[in-house]
Amino acid sequence: MTDTYELDGITPSRIERPDSVDALSATLKQINDGAQSAVLWGGGTRMHVGNFVSKYDVAVDMTGLDQIVDYRPSDLVVVAEAGMTVSALQAELGKNNQRLPFDVQSPDSATIGGSLASNNVGPLRNAYGGIRDMVIGMSVVQADGTMTKSGGSVVKNVAGYDMARLHIGALGTLGAISTVAFKIGPIPQTMRTVAAWFDSVEAAAVAGMRITNGSFMPEAVIVVAGARAVTHAKELATQNSGSASENAVVLVIALAAGPATVERQVQDTTSTLGAAMADGFVVLDGADQGTSWKLAGQPGGTPSLAIRSTQKPTSALELVSTLSKSSISGDIHLVGQVGFGTVEAYWNGETSAIPGIIESARSAAHNVGGALMIERCPPELKSDLDVFGDLGAPLEIMRRMKQQYDPKGTLSPGRFAGRI
Amino acid sequence: MSEKSALVHDLEQVVEPTHVVWRPEDLLVYEYDGSIDRNNPGAVVVPSSVEQISEIIKIARKHNAPVVPRGAGTGLSGGAISMEGAVVLALTRLNKVLEIDKENRVAIVEPGVVNLELGQAVAPYGLQYVPDPSSQSACTIGGNVGENAGGPHCLAYGVTTNHVLGMEVVLADGTVTWLGGDAREVPGYDLRGVFIGSEGTLAVVTKVAVRLVPQPEAIRTMVAAFSSVEAASETVADIVASGVIPGAVEMIDRLCIEAVEPAFHPGYPEDAQAILLVEVDGLRETVAEQAELVEELCRKHGTTDWRTAEDEEERETLWASRKKALGALGRLAPNYYLIDGVIPPTRLPETMSKINALSDELEIPIANVLHAGDGNLHPCILFDSRQPEQVEKALIAGGRILEMCVEVGGALSGEHGIGLEKQGYLPLVFTDEDLEAMARLKPAFGAAGMFNPGKIFPTDEQREGIPHAAIMQRLTSDMVI
Numbered sequence: 025m026t027d028t029y030e031l032d033g034i035t036p037s038r039i040e041r042p043d044s045v046d047a048l049s050a051t052l053k054q055i056n057d058g059a060q061s062a063v064l065w066g067g068g069t070r071m072h073v074g075n076f077v078s079k080y081d082v083a084v085d086m087t088g089l090d091q092i093v094d095y096r097p098s099d100l101v102v103v104a105e106a107g108m109t110v111s112a113l114q115a116e117l118g119k120n121n122q123r124l125p126f127d128v129q130s131p132d133s134a135t136i137g138g139s140l141a142s143n144n145v146g147p148l149r150n151a152y153g154g155i156r157d158m159v160i161g162m163s164v165v166q167a168d169g170t171m172t173k174s175g176g177s178v179v180k181n182v183a184g185y186d187m188a189r190l191h192i193g194a195l196g197t198l199g200a201i202s203t204v205a206f207k208i209g210p211i212p213q214t215m216r217t218v219a220a221w222f223d224s225v226e227a228a229a230v231a232g233m234r235i236t237n238g239s240f241m242p243e244a245v246i247v248v249a250g251a252r253a254v255t256h257a258k259e260l261a262t263q264n265s266g267s268a269s270e271n272a273v274v275l276v277i278a279l280a281a282g283p284a285t286v287e288r289q290v291q292d293t294t295s296t297l298g299a300a301m302a303d304g305f306v307v308l309d310g311a312d313q314g315t316s317w318k319l320a321g322q323p324g325g326t327p328s329l330a331i332r333s334t335q336k337p338t339s340a341l342e343l344v345s346t347l348s349k350s351s352i353s354g355d356i357h358l359v360g361q362v363g364f365g366t367v368e369a370y371w372n373g374e375t376s377a378i379p380g381i382i383e384s385a386r387s388a389a390h391n392v393g394g395a396l397m398i399e400r401c402p403p404e405l406k407s408d409l410d411v412f413g414d415l416g417a418p419l420e421i422m423r424r425m426k427q428q429y430d431p432k433g434t435l436s437p438g439r440f441a442g443r444i
Numbered sequence: 445m446s447e448k449s450a451l452v453h454d455l456e457q458v459v460e461p462t463h464v465v466w467r468p469e470d471l472l473v474y475e476y477d478g479s480i481d482r483n484n485p486g487a488v489v490v491p492s493s494v495e496q497i498s499e500i501i502k503i504a505r506k507h508n509a510p511v512v513p514r515g516a517g518t519g520l521s522g523g524a525i526s527m528e529g530a531v532v533l534a535l536t537r538l539n540k541v542l543e544i545d546k547e548n549r550v551a552i553v554e555p556g557v558v559n560l561e562l563g564q565a566v567a568p569y570g571l572q573y574v575p576d577p578s579s580q581s582a583c584t585i586g587g588n589v590g591e592n593a594g595g596p597h598c599l600a601y602g603v604t605t606n607h608v609l610g611m612e613v614v615l616a617d618g619t620v621t622w623l624g625g626d627a628r629e630v631p632g633y634d635l636r637g638v639f640i641g642s643e644g645t646l647a648v649v650t651k652v653a654v655r656l657v658p659q660p661e662a663i664r665t666m667v668a669a670f671s672s673v674e675a676a677s678e679t680v681a682d683i684v685a686s687g688v689i690p691g692a693v694e695m696i697d698r699l700c701i702e703a704v705e706p707a708f709h710p711g712y713p714e715d716a717q718a719i720l721l722v723e724v725d726g727l728r729e730t731v732a733e734q735a736e737l738v739e740e741l742c743r744k745h746g747t748t749d750w751r752t753a754e755d756e757e758e759r760e761t762l763w764a765s766r767k768k769a770l771g772a773l774g775r776l777a778p779n780y781y782l783i784d785g786v787i788p789p790t791r792l793p794e795t796m797s798k799i800n801a802l803s804d805e806l807e808i809p810i811a812n813v814l815h816a817g818d819g820n821l822h823p824c825i826l827f828d829s830r831q832p833e834q835v836e837k838a839l840i841a842g843g844r845i846l847e848m849c850v851e852v853g854g855a856l857s858g859e860h861g862i863g864l865e866k867q868g869y870l871p872l873v874f875t876d877e878d879l880e881a882m883a884r885l886k887p888a889f890g891a892a893g894m895f896n897p898g899k900i901f902p903t904d905e906q907r908e909g910i911p912h913a914a915i916m917q918r919l920t921s922d923m924v925i
Contacts, residue, residue, distance in 0.1 A: 210687025
């Protein structure tokens with residue numbers, strides 16, 4: 025709950041909302057000196073990620089830090105405060121026909137800092153890598169209030185250690201991201217979406233792989249299975265005077281570049297789809313494209329369980345197939361970013377069934393060499409499992425990281441891997 | 445006649461004695477890397493397996509000897525030079541491409557694999573490894589990871605960190621582990637990301653999983669000559685601002701042209717003051733679209749000569765003129781000191797003018813090669829290292845150029861690292877708190893005092909005195925060049 029800053033059933037005794045980096049520094053110093061613990065909040069859209077916080081006294085709401093610090097369109101660089109929402113930043117960039125080429129869930133609420141800290145990335149990572157690949161500099165307020173920075177605001181920089189990497193995906197357990205410098209890009213001149221449907225998840229995934237490994241890199245490629253995919257396939261089929269089966273699986277491909285390039289990309293993509301025996305496809309333009317991309321996100325309402333597993337693309341293909349067929353497939357929404365190798369799955373169901381589903385999913389991911397993270401599950405289950413899974417030998421280094429950067433356990437203690 | 449130390453004796457129990465170098469006259473070979481600096485190592489060991497490396501590290505630890513991992517030694521910031529009597533761990537025998545996974549576009553390679561050879565190994569699969577430092581015919585993938593190396597084609601496609609999925613490393617206690625893996629991401633803190641570019645100070649890389657991409661369907665390499673560096677710089681700034689991101693936008697200036705023309709005969713116009721080399725790649729349609737825009741912008745800024753490489757041979761000649769420009773500088777002076785600074789592309793015109801003015805002021809020639817598209821300058825200060833006053837002048841000029849970069853919001857290094865060369869300049873950009881936070885990575889990796897000592901972080905003397913004083917002292921104390 026964003027308004028109460030409740031996390032996994034715990035409500036903090038105090039809420040702070042600093043409006044400057046200096047104020048953030050003072051706030052953290054006070055909390056750290058007072059041996060209290062803080063949880064950092066952005067838009068609150070991904071607070072469910074992570075283990076159970078073991079001590080939570082103060083909520084530090086970062087949304088007061090919402091300014092653009094520096095924007096130089098001609099250098100393709102923007103520096104923004106971490107509490108700015110992704111939509112607000114994109115709107116500013118859009119005025120110059122530019123964008124940050126990454127897509128997050130709930131961009132109107134999700135903040136830049138929160139998206140980085142929780143590694144909130146959508147399908148565009150297929151072409152542009154994760155959000156971490158766009159960060160060129162970062163300022164961080166450490167747990168004790170010390171203000172630090174690394175990188176800079178030019179697109180190439182190897183002076184000093186690349187400290188920003190450490191905070192991306194760290195769930196705010198090593199410091200508070202305060203400002204971020206990004207490498208930005210132009211909004212492509214032409215954008216098209218090709219949406220196809222198949223009668224099996226394997227056929228869709230194989231076609232997706234073929235397209236990703238083809239003559240060019242599409243912006244995004246996702247395979248979607250589950251009831252929502254079936255409904256969407258039927259809608260698409262109706263538009264196309266065709267039909268979709270009760271097991272339909274959707275493959276969505278984003279194409280973006282100059283007009284002549286996109287025309288060629290559409291040709292290559294649709295000819296691959298034909299050869300891959302798609303049941304049908306449509307080429308979408310303008311606002312129509314949005315509907316298919318909504319499938320990339322989590323289902324409406326709050327799912328009981330969400331997992332994300334990353335592995336090699338061929339292994340992702342196997343995992344998508346296994347998950348869609350297993351006994352746990354009941355009420356599933358399955359999104360495979362097959363080119364990148366990520367598989368996300370969402371379930372709605374009874375809490376009592378969840379541990380069994382987790383076990384099956386973990387074992388399926390393990391069998392294909394995947395690293396599975398539980399992104400959301402009922403809080404009452406979190407005390408018995410590490411949502412990060414077994415990280416092996418590097419976990420020891422991660423423990424020492426926490427010891428170095430937050431020795432008193434001020435920032436979301438227990439929330440990270442190994443309950444760091 | 446010197447005697448084997450106990451350390452060398454122990455090392456010879458793990459690696460064949462022929463692969464342990466310890467006699468002072470033999471160690472001289474490892475005194476240098478590609479930078480202008482030098483210092484003698486305590487010993488050099490050339491292992492052939494990860495097991496040996498693990499044992500070597502344990503032995504070094506027992507003898508309180510730090511370890512410096514070394515690839516081909518092409519680094520230009522002194523990263524592979526041994527300080528404090530450290531043992532150099534030369535990784536050149538670990539030079540196998542272990543696996544090429546075409547479907548997943550990943551290769552697993554040993555750290556001593558040469559960058560260009562990796563490219564050749566994956567080419568038959570229709571794939572390529574993107575980062576292409578100019579030293580790619582010699583530099584190694586392990587070294588590229590250490591320095592987060594770049595190259596001309598990083599403008600559109602990113603540097604090493606964007607193309608390495610993970611690596612197997614040996615930690616300071618001899619433990620072998622992977623940071624990252626063979627997939628695009630792993631859960632947990634991004635140890636892979638923070639490790640890349642750590643200049644051999646945190647652990648020793650023994651395997652690298654690299655990301656490969658398909659070779660482009662079409663490539664077009666274009667050359668535009670300009671009658672002034674400023675006009676060429678303005679063109680670059682306009683190309684970047686247009687949002688079209690070519691595969692590469694490189695520049696060389698008049699002095700470089702004088703060096704490369706007789707060496708490679710690229711056929712640049714005699715009166716050209718600056719040459720832009722622009723390459724676009726991708727689908728045929730992409731290449732046509734981008735090339736048209738680039739040509740339009742070059743013409744708008746008054747290019748005096750415009751041409752497109754007709755065939756692969758001409759393309760290679762044009763690239764040789766850029767990538768091997770440094771070697772050709774030997775025609776102009778016995779030594780060069782290459783500065784690796786970065787500025788915002790919009791500040792190119794004024795910065796290039798300032799560098800020319802500096803050259804006049806100090807009466808020392810400066811030849812410029814630039815990864816212009818990303819604002820990565822490589823001014824090459826030409827000097828004669830046998831003349832101590834010229835050495836000092838070169839170091840002063842280098843420092844002044846770095847200050848210029850910082851003044852316009854740039855960076856101290858785009859791809860070569862800090863090493864020994866620039867540690868004195870880090871306080872220009874980073875506060876004590878920033879550096880302190882960085883320094884804590886070493887204990888976090890359990891590596892405090894163990895790997896590549898004396899690098900990156902400024903010493904107290906450097907903070908208080910002249911940043912280049914230590915290098916000057918090393919270079920002039922026993923000048924033998």
